[in-house]
Amino acid sequence: MQPFIQFEAVSKSFGAHTVIDSLDLTIQQGEFLSLLGPSGSGKTTILMMLAGFERPTRGTITLEGTRIDQLPPHRREMGVVFQNYALFPHMTVAENVAFPLEMKKLPRAEIATKVERALDMVRLGQLKNRRPSQLSGGQQQRVALTRALVFEPRVILMDEPLGALDKQLREHMQLEIRELHKRLGLTIVFVTHDQSEALTMSDRIAVFNGGRIEQIDSPFVIYDTPRTRFVAQFIGETNLIEADVVNVQGGRATIALSDDLVAQVDAAPELAKGQKAWFSLRPERMRLGADPAGDNALTMTIADCIYHGDHMRVQLAQGQFTFTARCERLAGDWKVGAPVVVSFDPRDCTVLAP
Amino acid sequence: MFRAIQTLFGVTIVGFLLLPIVAILPLAFTSSVFLTYPIEDYSLRWFTELATADAWRLSIMNSLIIGLGATLLSTVLGTLAALGMRSEVLPLASLLRTVFLLPMVVPAVVLGVGMQMLFVNFGLASTYPGVIVAHAVLCVPFVIVSVSASLQGIDRAVEKAASSLGASPVTVFHRVTFPLALPGIISGAVFAFATSLDEVVITLFVAGPNQRTLARQMFSSIRENISPTVVAAALLLIIGTLCLAGLAAALRWRQERNALRAAP
Numbered sequence: 209m210q211p212f213i214q215f216e217a218v219s220k221s222f223g224a225h226t227v228i229d230s231l232d233l234t235i236q237q238g239e240f241l242s243l244l245g246p247s248g249s250g251k252t253t254i255l256m257m258l259a260g261f262e263r264p265t266r267g268t269i270t271l272e273g274t275r276i277d278q279l280p281p282h283r284r285e286m287g288v289v290f291q292n293y294a295l296f297p298h299m300t301v302a303e304n305v306a307f308p309l310e311m312k313k314l315p316r317a318e319i320a321t322k323v324e325r326a327l328d329m330v331r332l333g334q335l336k337n338r339r340p341s342q343l344s345g346g347q348q349q350r351v352a353l354t355r356a357l358v359f360e361p362r363v364i365l366m367d368e369p370l371g372a373l374d375k376q377l378r379e380h381m382q383l384e385i386r387e388l389h390k391r392l393g394l395t396i397v398f399v400t401h402d403q404s405e406a407l408t409m410s411d412r413i414a415v416f417n418g419g420r421i422e423q424i425d426s427p428f429v430i431y432d433t434p435r436t437r438f439v440a441q442f443i444g445e446t447n448l449i450e451a452d453v454v455n456v457q458g459g460r461a462t463i464a465l466s467d468d469l470v471a472q473v474d475a476a477p478e479l480a481k482g483q484k485a486w487f488s489l490r491p492e493r494m495r496l497g498a499d500p501a502g503d504n505a506l507t508m509t510i511a512d513c514i515y516h517g518d519h520m521r522v523q524l525a526q527g528q529f530t531f532t533a534r535c536e537r538l539a540g541d542w543k544v545g546a547p548v549v550v551s552f553d554p555r556d557c558t559v560l561a562p
Numbered sequence: 563m564f565r566a567i568q569t570l571f572g573v574t575i576v577g578f579l580l581l582p583i584v585a586i587l588p589l590a591f592t593s594s595v596f597l598t599y600p601i602e603d604y605s606l607r608w609f610t611e612l613a614t615a616d617a618w619r620l621s622i623m624n625s626l627i628i629g630l631g632a633t634l635l636s637t638v639l640g641t642l643a644a645l646g647m648r649s650e651v652l653p654l655a656s657l658l659r660t661v662f663l664l665p666m667v668v669p670a671v672v673l674g675v676g677m678q679m680l681f682v683n684f685g686l687a688s689t690y691p692g693v694i695v696a697h698a699v700l701c702v703p704f705v706i707v708s709v710s711a712s713l714q715g716i717d718r719a720v721e722k723a724a725s726s727l728g729a730s731p732v733t734v735f736h737r738v739t740f741p742l743a744l745p746g747i748i749s750g751a752v753f754a755f756a757t758s759l760d761e762v763v764i765t766l767f768v769a770g771p772n773q774r775t776l777a778r779q780m781f782s783s784i785r786e787n788i789s790p791t792v793v794a795a796a797l798l799l800i801i802g803t804l805c806l807a808g809l810a811a812a813l814r815w816r817q818e819r820n821a822l823r824a825a826p
């Protein structure tokens with residue numbers, strides 16, 4: 209299948225400073241792709257190159273097989289939602305939404321019905337004669353979204369669109385955007401540095417670091433099998449430990465976590481005996497308790513136990529070596545200083561070459 | 563105690579600034595030919611004189627023609643300059659800005675002499691276009707300052723949004739940038755008109771007898787014979803300027819309120 213959007217060897221420099229370094233990226237039609245990464249990793253730059261506000265220094269961008277990297281923004285048919293909404297302050301809500309339709313030179317009557325329908329869809333019909341300054345943040349956000357959707361652009365680009373909203377409203381808008389994406393079959397490229405937002409909304413997540421893609425995969429794969437140390441650390445919480453590979457046999461490897469702690473893990477094919485490797489294990493994948501079920505059962509000491517409302521965070525130690533486990537609030541009564549058996553499934557461990 | 567001193571000080575300063583003006587203005591309504599108190603009889607004869615005496619009538623017309631011409635010219639040029647200096651790609655934008663604002667600080671006499679010499683070469687001396695251009699030079703800085711301020715208040719993302727929604731650069735300008743800058747442009751134009759209206763020094767150098775403006779006419783009639791007509795003219799000028807200043811202030815206020823609200 210021909211990719212919908214394709215970046216080929218795209219680089220972008222500002223003066224001597226290279227922000228994007230030879231990026232290859234394909235986006236499928238109807239996909240919800242999140243660009244996730246720390247501040248300054250080049251997410252906005254990529255979006256701006258897609259929207260036409262920045263030109264790549266090198267490389268090409270194609271949309272359905274046609275090169276677009278040299279087209280001006282107004283000829284790209286992409287709906288952009290900016291972080292601060294960027295509504296036209298001198299126009300009413302209805303005029304804002306009508307703007308892209310007027311640019312398409314649609315007949316007046318058609319514009320009116322489309323605006324009406326679009327505003328009703330996001331429950332803003334009542335507010336259509338207000339100015340943006342008379343709306344709440346969430347309402348402004350919905351107007352911006354509607355304005356970007358109403359002219360049926362080929363792609364919707366959003367740059368941290370929910371960053372300015374409070375937590376509750378943000379979660380509500382996440383669901384709303386997800387719903388619109390499913391219902392209208394939109395292609396959405398969504399920039400965020402909020403990992404839970406990326407995990408809940410996306411079909412795929414591209415994790416950026418320093419202008420390069422570290423990993424691009426579905427939220428499941430990104431979370432469960434991070435392919436680089438950066439991804440393992442950046443997404444969710446993890447116990448990341450530099451360890452020695454003691455033995456590799458039939459898809460299983462034995463890893464020495466410390467002098468006297470050894471774990472069995474599912475091994476990546478490239479792993480070799482005697483190698484150093486990074487071992488990653490999510491806190492919620494550990495079980496604490498006396499029963500030594502499974503292949504891994506390490507005896508450790510409870511160093512601290514922190515109450516978090518819906519869960520407990522238990523610090524485990526064995527000499528210099530420490531682990532953080534996350535468990536149910538009622539899973540047990542953990543006494544600081546007491547020994548405990550820590551067990552986990554080899555499949556839940558990730559081992560990364562250094 | 564401190565507050566009382568503050569208030570007293572403020573009132574004194576305002577009085578110091580306003581009293582000379584207030585003291586002379588009632589004399590516009592005297593029926594006597596002398597500028598003296600007490601006023602025995604009130605009349606509008608000096609306003610009639612303004613409207614009928616050829617010299618005065620002509621000067622009022624000249625002021626309006628030259629004022630409007632200079633306003634138009636300086637508003638267009640100043641707005642274009644402000645737009646140009648907004649672009650990031652323009653090198654030395656801040657140097658240019660300083661150059662454009664120079665007429666505000668260069669002594670008017672220097673400008674006047676310079677322009678007179680220049681205009682003679684171009685055949686512009688003692689012509690309407692000459693005076694209009696001369697006034698426009700003085701007015702442009704006011705327009706630039708005012709328009710730049712309102713352009714600075716425009717969020718770039720709003721213009722980007724417009725172009726991503728399908729607006730060509732020209733359309734972005736006339737549907738978004740221009741309407742948002744309009745209050746600044748209008749208040750710049752108001753300042754320009756007011757500046758032209760009471761400009762005397764440069765007019766002395768570049769205008770001929772036919773381009774005698776109201777301010778210039780007042781200046782010379784004070785030297786010839788002090789008649790209450792001058793006061794009547796002054797009153798007209800003051801009222802005109804106050805109206806314009808009020809208009810500018812109202813626009814500025816509206817713009818600030820909008821800017822305040824637009825911030826998320």
Ligand SMILES: Nc1ncnc2c1ncn2[C@@H]1O[C@H](COP(=O)(O)OP(=O)(O)OP(=O)(O)O)[C@@H](O)[C@H]1O
Binds near residue numbers: 248250252253254
């Ligand atoms: N116009 C520009 N001129 C020079 N450098 C720029 C410009 N725009 C971006 N950069 C640089 O490019 C790098 C990436 O910026 P970008 O805005 O793409 O990051 P981001 O991933 O969107 O970060 P954030 O999460 O903070 O928004 C940064 O180091 C930034 O300083």
Ligand SMILES: [Mg+2]
Binds near residue numbers: 251252253367
């Ligand atoms: Mg950004």
